[in-house]
Amino acid sequence: MKCLVVYTSRSGNTEKLARAIAAALGPECVLAAAADAPPPENFDFIALGFGVYGGWPDGDLRSYMKRCRRKNVGLFMTLGAWPDSEHAFLCMGRAEGLLENCTTRVKFICQGGYTPEHLARMKSRPADSPHAWDAGREARVAEAMKHPDETDLRIAADRFRAAAEKLRNAPPRPAKPPKRAQVLAVFGSTVPGAEASYRAIEDAMRERHPELPLFRACTSYAVRSKCAAAAPSLSGVLMRLVREGYAAANLVVGFLSAGEEYHKVRSEAAAFGPQLELCVTRPPLSDRAGLRRFLGAVLAGLPERAPDECVLFMGHGHAGGRSDFQYMAAASELAGLDPALHLACVEGEPSFDPVLPELRGKRVRLVPFMLVAGDHALNDMAGDGPESWKSRLEAAGYETECVLHGLGENPAVARYFAELV
Ligand SMILES: Cc1cc2nc3c(=O)[nH]c(=O)nc-3n(C[C@H](O)[C@H](O)[C@H](O)COP(=O)(O)O)c2cc1C
Incomplete structure (x- = not known):
């Protein structure tokens, strides 16, 4: 001891x-x-x-x-x-x-005992002071000095x-394991179809840790303010856990790249450090081993490709270029697995235009490289407007097929996230 x-x-x-x-x-x-x-x-x-x-x-x-x-x-x-x-x-x-x-x-x-200086001060106090020197005080101080x-x-x-x-x-008390929960933090979406992806990941998390109560957090303020049914903020969820006596939580972050949103999650989680021990997962594109396992899961859910068909994934990316290198690594890894697999982003690099001349065959299957098939999938990818990828590919002479399911709906991807902790 x-x-x-x-x-x-x-x-x-x-x-x-x-x-x-x-x-x-x-x-x-x-x-x-x-x-x-x-x-x-x-x-x-x-x-x-x-x-x-x-x-x-x-x-x-x-x-x-x-x-x-x-x-x-x-x-x-x-x-x-x-x-x-x-x-x-x-x-x-x-x-x-x-x-x-x-x-x-x-x-x-x-x-x-008192120091001689303090003793002298005590003795010099005026007679009307509540601490005046008297017989009782003298006896007490005389004893204190010994x-x-x-x-x-x-x-x-x-x-x-x-x-x-x-x-x-004392017999050692059996250590009580800390009360633990699991949290899925997602960006959130106002598109009702997005729910299927989030639910699938939650189901996989429940299956992996049936003993841990599960909470969902929505990190986007814009989504939370537009959508009454959106989950509470991450801080709101973590605060609730502290109030309810949880001491630890697995925080599964439902983002693909380690960009701005991910760093926001990390700093919010760090603020709860003294009260909650949090195990925060890393996004799949942020390291090579994670990327390879993630792409394996993505491809496991992809129906077989016809010989004259190629696949173009639509990633989100970051307009300020902060996730460019992560998506570029993913694009090159995909191409290494199969030259007919391509990846471009709505924002940042790799972008759509340079990919266009790379496409081979007659048909292009467009697939969201995002957890949910939200606004970007519905409009930027598959919309009828002239700027959508579908319209631009068709204008270039390709036949297109749009997959309107988020990656989260692919059971292998849902399991990938759940198995990070
Ligand atoms: C400036 C001063 C303030 C003191 N205040 C108190 C007090 O509020 N109550 C008390 O019982 N003793 C008080 N004492 C006496 C000290 O607590 C006592 O001498 C103590 O043993 C000092 O411990 P130390 O030498 O380890 O610092 C005071 C002494 C000094 C010098």
Whole structure:
């Protein structure tokens, strides 16, 4: 068991106790002044000691005590007042109140003498002061000046040794696994058909982790404000998890590339770091191994291609070019698997125009390279307007066939996401 003794001591009274307690806790025990103390996380039992100043521990110890969370602690205190006085009781109570979710295993209080300067100030107080020097005060201070004495040091050492011993011998409590949930974070869509993709991924997540309750978050503010049925924001979902006592969650991110939206998700997740342990998945296009497995899943759901047919996937991309290299890597990986497979993006690179002369055969099958068949699939890809990819391909003499299903509807892709955690 790792023990730590941390203290503040202006005139050395509490330090004497600290040394006696540290010696009693054994040679491995670390003794440190609060200003230089190591982090509390690394210790099983922490003894915290202070002299009382204006009714409180000194600032350095107060700050350290606030860092102690869910710890086994002991408190020791020296003060000028009688150790069994109401004042002593209040000072100890105030100090204990600074600790968050800690268990106090032992307490020790004794008097501690004043410095000569402070003593002189006390003696010079006017007769009408509530703290005026009188016979009662003189007797109390005369006693305080004898402490901490050898008996105080021995009693404190014995009590802390016994408390540590008891803790050491306590049967280990079976560690309770943290309450865990799973969350699917998606951009969201106002197109009703998009729901099929999200549901398929959720079903795969439920199948993979039937023991974890599942929540959905919609990251797009625009979608949430337009669509009353949209899932809550990611922060809203994470806040709910904290309120409901969850300590951990698998966060499956339903984006294909690590772009702007993904980084937003990561920073929102990081903000919940102190309360929720989050395992955040990476988008498939963000690393080569992920990309290969993902493309395998995409192609598993693609019906066989006729010899005179090629496939053109429509990716989303990013107008500012932030995901260009990820989509370009995906396009070249696809072409390496089959030269009749092409990928272009609505925004950024690779774009549609340079792909057009690469197409071979009579027919082009247009497939969304997006989780959902939303607005881009319906309009930019398969729309009847002159700028849609379908219209432009037909104008160039190709026959077209448009697949209006998001990749999420492909069970292999849904499983790919679910199996990331
Ligand atoms: C400026 C000053 C303020 C003090 N305030 C209190 C107090 O509020 N209550 C009390 O009982 N003792 C008070 N004392 C007495 C100290 O708590 C006592 O001397 C203690 O043992 C000092 O511990 P340290 O030498 O480890 O810092 C005060 C002493 C000084 C010098």
